[in-house]
Amino acid sequence: MTVGAPVVEGASVAATLIETRKGEKVKIFKKIRRQGYRRTRGHRQLESVLRVTAIAGGGKTETWDGEVNLTPRSELLLRARNLAARAPSADLAPDGVEVETVVEPEGKGKAARVRARVVEGADSTAPDGVSATATEAAPAKKAAKKAAPKKAESKKDAAPKKAPTHKDVGKSGAPKQSRAQAKAPPVRRTAPRGKG
Numbered sequence: 001m002t003v004g005a006p007v008v009e010g011a012s013v014a015a016t017l018i019e020t021r022k023g024e025k026v027k028i029f030k031k032i033r034r035q036g037y038r039r040t041r042g043h044r045q046l047e048s049v050l051r052v053t054a055i056a057g058g059g060k061t062e063t064w065d066g067e068v069n070l071t072p073r074s075e076l077l078l079r080a081r082n083l084a085a086r087a088p089s090a091d092l093a094p095d096g097v098e099v100e101t102v103v104e105p106e107g108k109g110k111a112a113r114v115r116a117r118v119v120e121g122a123d124s125t126a127p128d129g130v131s132a133t134a135t136e137a138a139p140a141k142k143a144a145k146k147a148a149p150k151k152a153e154s155k156k157d158a159a160p161k162k163a164p165t166h167k168d169v170g171k172s173g174a175p176k177q178s179r180a181q182a183k184a185p186p187v188r189r190t191a192p193r194g195k196g
Contacts, residue, residue: 002058011057015050019072023047049073 002008022044030039054063078084 008057012055013052014054014056015052016068018049018051018068018070020046020048021073 002011004011023046024044026043026045028039028041028043031037051068052064053068054061056062075084
């Protein structure tokens with residue numbers, strides 16, 4: 001064993017950078033009791049993941065000849081939970097069908113969704129005893145129902161609307177009244193009563 005103060009002269013360490021990621025979340029909570037003071041903050045420290053491949057020093061060298069796996073930890077965790085996005089395999093597609101992987105952005109701050117899209121289709125493979133026109137007719141009926149015009153307005157829809165109650169006020173932009181305010185009689189704006 002060779003010990004340096006503070007380093008061993010001529011020694012070196014070789015490593016491969018696997019990924020730079022954020023570490024575990026740390027919560028910082030501050031409170032002063034009976035003062036109404038509560039503050040919560042979070043922090044995730046940046047950390048670099050290295051794989052040491054060789055150490056040399058004191059005239060000796062030790063190397064690691066294995067293969068460096070550059071798969072990030074987030075991907076490994078998704079695989080462990082069986083949630084990793086996998087491209088559709090060509091074995092599942094029937095003959096004559098070409099499948100293409102399409103990555104669609106979900107929205108701001110969300111992960112992209114991976115979908116398979118058929119580029120070239122094959123002939124219809126309907127089960128025995130069922131004609132191809134019968135299988136194609138079912139989606140056509142659903143589309144016809146969606147496109148059908150709406151029925152004429154009923155008498156309830158054509159009736160004049162009532163004045164809004166305290167329950168309806170919450171639906172509008174006005175501030176919501178409490179039940180006590182709605183039941184209370186209106187306030188009289190007159191001269192004060194009493195002697196005089």
